Amino acid sequence: MYYTKMEEFIQTDLKRLPSVEKVLGERCVSDLVSRYSRGGITRIIRDEIESYREYLLQDTTGSQSSEDILQKIVSAVTGEIESVSSLHQRRVVNASGVVLHTNLGRAVLGEEARSALDYVSAGYIDLEMNMENGRRTERDYRAARLLSLLTGSESALVVNNTAAAVFLAVSTFAGEGAVAVSRGELVEIGGSFRLPEILSAAAGRVIEVGTTNRTNLRDYERAIDDGATLLLKVHTSNYRIVGYTDEVELGRLVGLGREKKIPVMYDQGNGILFPFGEGGPGGEEDVVSLLQSGIDILSFSGDKALGGPQAGILVGSADLMEKLRKNHLSRALRIDKLTLAALERVLLQYWAGRTDGIPAVNMIMESKESIGKRAQKFSSALSKKFPSSAGKITVVDGESSIGGGSFPIDPLPTVLVRIELVRGGAVKLNDLLRRSDPAVLARIKDESLYFDLRTVGRDEEKMIREILVRGIEEISARE
């Protein structure tokens, strides 16, 4: 008896919910229907009514009138429509000092690459057609030719990203066989690239060789006896095992591959083409030097130290590249025309020795002295507009990071602008910076915010200062 009454109560209670039609008929909603997708708005209304239904079922007070409920739903619906209507990526000023920040889109493109995007997207292009003879061509032949000439490889192939490049190569050469990889190299790299998972999806079998800290040539030999059809070496990128370690030199692995007629691949990742030289980070192997060791296939990203768009680049011997191309998966993993357009321009900049037009390269190469000068100027310009009661601005030594999960020998010396704030001001200001437009991403530690100008464009410095001054005003007004 009691339950029936309760059910009745709930029934009548839910009758206070409006129908979809009723919400659609409200003036402020129907105005939006004339501007945005009717189907999408109907779906938003249905979802909002549904979540209000759930709320009413929990709510025991039951005091709201149907008009109250209608207005609450209408306001939730219009709010959601507004937020959907501005769903696009937003610019962020990156003052974190992480050059290849995966969550912020990694390498920033320079002017030449950006104008190429505009140029090719505004009309039809000769993407897969040779205009000399009207025949069909491979879409990546230009990039592949430039890559071969720049790196000294016989041939090259470009796909969507490096995860795809590894997947394609492993599936081609070990899809029916097995891939041998050292236990010390089964890594996870920034942007959730988990090597073990990619390998097991692509290979018939994964043969883990050696131990976490030590792998020797004999381990690879045993894997070949056990059926390995591809030897894979991976740049452990974002971590390093130190102490009692041993790994097989690439040259010896290549020798073993030659002897047993098995391809040897190296997932290099960061895409440093040549040694950085004077002033650059040391200790990293570059693509050109690695290829000289005779490696059969090498893979790296387009949007890390190369400074281009997201792409997976494979370079190596012509017959192996041809086999990769013939694998039907290469169609599924292919690069799109816009990315390719940007990549071609970046490669042409390398070709012409104009790497000073590549922002990521510039950011990595900028000296501590140069950043220090900018930091000094920045802080004195900011100090003039900054009430001294709000906090203290200083300039301190620090470290930038190349990031992208691609450099273990990471920190680059830098100079940071530090803003110390009182009473939790750093957290408040940081929140305001993140929500401003453009957003500003700083580093926060203890009661201070740190700005690393290495990753900030010169044209962005003034913008940060203005946002900072406004932010400080807003915080003091609140207090």
Ligand SMILES: *Cc1c(COP(=O)(O)O)cnc(C)c1O
């Ligand atoms: C970054 C990286 C990857 C993943 O590259 P994506 O282009 O993000 O797919 C794979 N391997 C290595 C060694 C890397 O450094």
